[in-house]
Amino acid sequence: MPRTDASTPRILACDVFGTVVDWHGSVMREIAARAPAIDAAAFARAWRAGYQPAMARVRAGELGWTRIDVLNRMILDTLLPEFGLAAMDEASRAELNRVWQRLAPWPDAVAGLARLRSRFMLCTLSNGNIGLLAEMAKHAGLPWDCILSAETFGRYKPDPRTYRGVAEIFDVEPGQVMLVAAHQDDLDAARDCGLQTAYIERPAEFGADAPKPVVGDAANTLHARDLTDLADRLGCP
Amino acid sequence: MPRTDASTPRILACDVFGTVVDWHGSVMREIAARAPAIDAAAFARAWRAGYQPAMARVRAGELGWTRIDVLNRMILDTLLPEFGLAAMDEASRAELNRVWQRLAPWPDAVAGLARLRSRFMLCTLSNGNIGLLAEMAKHAGLPWDCILSAETFGRYKPDPRTYRGVAEIFDVEPGQVMLVAAHQDDLDAARDCGLQTAYIERPAEFGADAPKPVVGDAANTLHARDLTDLADRLGCP
Known part of the structure; x- marks a missing residue:
């Protein structure tokens, strides 16, 4: 795994419902x-x-x-x-x-994740159960390196043991993990555990007729329009 | 997931050390x-x-x-x-x-697994920890749909909760899961839990200078020379 500097994460842990799939x-x-x-x-x-x-x-x-x-x-x-x-x-x-x-990925998701995977260990961190996430990945072609779930830890997000658990699984410091999510409360809980955070705009998460504010908190490490934009910001080819 | 008949498994759960990698x-x-x-x-x-x-x-x-x-x-x-x-x-x-x-896959493994993945949900069931298996898969290009580990269940094989746990994760009957392994004791424990079993010959597991008997028990559901042979036997394109 390339590591360009101390602040570059090694592991990207992605929320799934709303962030990756519609x-x-x-x-x-x-x-x-x-x-x-x-x-x-x-x-x-x-x-x-x-x-x-x-x-x-x-x-x-x-x-x-x-x-x-x-x-x-x-x-x-x-x-x-x-x-x-x-x-x-x-x-x-x-x-x-x-x-x-069978949830459909957002249009940018498969290509964006493939680029992110080329430079980072790319895993899920979702409250969805492992079997659900594996079936979804197979159906939608989501290229995870590893499926991690609330089920892996026996606790639902935002329990700190889920966020810290990702770091423990990969034997890294919490700051070497970046949570990627479209929900500020999820990112806030991850930051409280020492993780880096990337906010993904998903204005149509609740439907095009019910647009969601996508400002994101200034405390997030990164703010990206979508997953291809995140790949750009993280220097992925 | 195609299912040709009642006895065709839906999930292939693969032992890793010795079975997939050398x-x-x-x-x-x-x-x-x-x-x-x-x-x-x-x-x-x-x-x-x-x-x-x-x-x-x-x-x-x-x-x-x-x-x-x-x-x-x-x-x-x-x-x-x-x-x-x-x-x-x-x-x-x-x-x-x-x-x-960083263990190297057996020469047939990457191609064999890719064929198996085209028809089955393909996961690991290894005593190796999740992070180790994910790093290995990324390094060697092993195309898992899902990484399951003793760590997922908090028990080491041959604890029955690991074999039954795979069926629970995917909400299927134990008989819809096939354990793929080069070790008869692992397969025996899986069969005791109701799983199907596929024995993989790995005569050089302990080195070419220390050949291992690869007879396998007649009670195994399938006996295959290697993972491409298993893909043939399971009708994978």
Whole structure:
């Protein structure tokens, strides 16, 4: 691994949902194909909105360690009746739940990650479970060197043991790891653990009709428009 | 993932040291380059021979969870004086210990794995730690979909939780996972957990001067000469 100076990271740890893949557009398209009558964008946002509270139940110990695949399915089962889809059968629910393994990468993601991988150890650090992330990578062609997950550490982000855990896995100092994410709260928690941080703008994360502010905090090590821009800023060929 | 019939596995979980990479030849070459006067083949075998007893100390609870990188270094520090190399300095020891991240693949491995990956979810299941396996894959170009390790499960093979853990990670039945290994004891333990098994012949695992019997047990699901032969037997293009 080339190391140009002390401040160059060795390991890039990437958040995935929203940062690398477009969960909103992908879920919306699959819902719209199955249930043309409902508000697919609202369904996608509601499904995703259930995610933080579900993980909070795990963090609080109310639920034992539970994979995102299972949490997503619990949320889905709650949502379907609210959207008039209570009649959906078991096989269709299981199939729909796997949409999270089929999320489409943002247009810059595959090329950007391939360039980043040419200079850095490129891994995920996602709350998505290992199997989900591996199926997604295979489906979308995401060129990870290594899939690390909350499941690897038995804790969900923003638990410090996830961020520090990446450094421990690779036997490096926390400052040699850079978290790459489109969410400032994730980056803040990583910085508190000594990691470098790269903010990625994803204004359409919640849909083109619901643009997200993408200012990013001045304390981030880098601010990039997308993953190809990050590759430029990190000097990747 | 294509599935031709009920008995076709979905997941191939590969042992790594000896099965995919030639630890004996790689360690021997690095030792010979550093210390031309010693018996490099004997050094390589002695280093590897320390591995099972070291893991046994972890399994017995005598040591807490300890990564192979650390166990290898403990063994190295014991071996060096025995081979007249007690004077080796700290930086050289650390550098030599990383030889396990630089092990060369067997000549068939990269091409064989790439073919296997075209039809199966291809992961490691090694006692090597995650960081070691990721560095090795990057160095040698091993095309894993996912790196799973004893470290993922906090237990060393042959603990049943490692074999069953692969099935749990991918939410499949144990019979949909095939362990690929050059060691019958590893395959036996996997079969006891319901996994399919593929024996890979590696007669030169301990050196060309110390050929290993490669008969394999008739109970194995498949017996293959090497990883390209396994790709043939599994119908991979």
